[in-house]
Amino acid sequence: MTKRLPNALQFSHQLLKAAVSPNDSVIDGTIGNGHDTLFLAKLVGKSGQVYGFDIQKQALQNTTDRLLRHKIDLKNIHLYQRSHANINQVLPESQQITAAIFNLGYLPGGDKAIVTKSKATTAALTACLDHLAVNGLVIVVVYYGHPGGQTEKEAVLHFCQTLPQEKYGVLKYQFINQMHEPPFLLAIQKIK
């Protein structure tokens, strides 16, 4: 007997687990409270690199605290209090990544008025694709129930739907009979 089908967030972790190996370099585009940063840090291990971004000081603090509580060596975890739109100003040009994860919306437990925005998000996705290895994944968990969420959702969907199919496959994973608007997942895979 099967268990419950994974929700978008759980499925993002299944995909990351399959995509990321020890020693890899990866990006957490929205570190928030650090759950995914920790998850990625464990996947890449002691000689992998995690680049994390968030515009809120509180997010960096919460993430650092979480990593320390889980005894993660911070040496290879690079956290930046900058918009993920600046990924290319931080990442060495030749740095290849095998995965990136974005959780769009606001910082859980934080100021709900501070949200990710369409322009910065699509700039960040473009930057991630520049660095993405073949078969690598850029995963976006799209929360869109908050003010401005619909606009960002449309922008991200448009960005994804117009990626050339010779170079990328874009999977949409969504539960479609829910009254409220649970997050859905987009996974962009570089295929050549």
Next chain:
Amino acid sequence: MTKRLPNALQFSHQLLKAAVSPNDSVIDGTIGNGHDTLFLAKLVGKSGQVYGFDIQKQALQNTTDRLLRHKIDLKNIHLYQRSHANINQVLPESQQITAAIFNLGYLPGGDKAIVTKSKATTAALTACLDHLAVNGLVIVVVYYGHPGGQTEKEAVLHFCQTLPQEKYGVLKYQFINQMHEPPFLLAIQKIK
């Protein structure tokens, strides 16, 4: 490094593998050339039951041939040359199933004018849900590039989107940047 993300057909097999155990009873709503019937027969093993439906004699012949080639004991494989709309006339009322699979469209290699139709398909899905165990899955791989395919797609999507979320979760798994219309997957899970 991850491999290529599974397409809808490959993902349907991943889900069936997770959902079906030896001794289970399952339904192949569109046996076609018997690929899924064989896959299900292996999953349920010698004491499980597979109920298969197709309106075309050729499909039953091709499926039986395939099962025999793979040395499957036909004792517990029940193939019916009837529309899947008649599932409830064949299945014992108390018979619980853990999974059902439908590949909509025409018989590959057969007459492309003979296709699954909205009304029969939604009747068949309803029947499957009547028999479905908790956590069980009804999986539909929706091919819709053929004449009539769009209409059936809309009907099946409407059916799925209006299932009550207290009783069912409906996942849609689709690649969204493809020029041609590759099949997508719907998975209905009974949650209580």
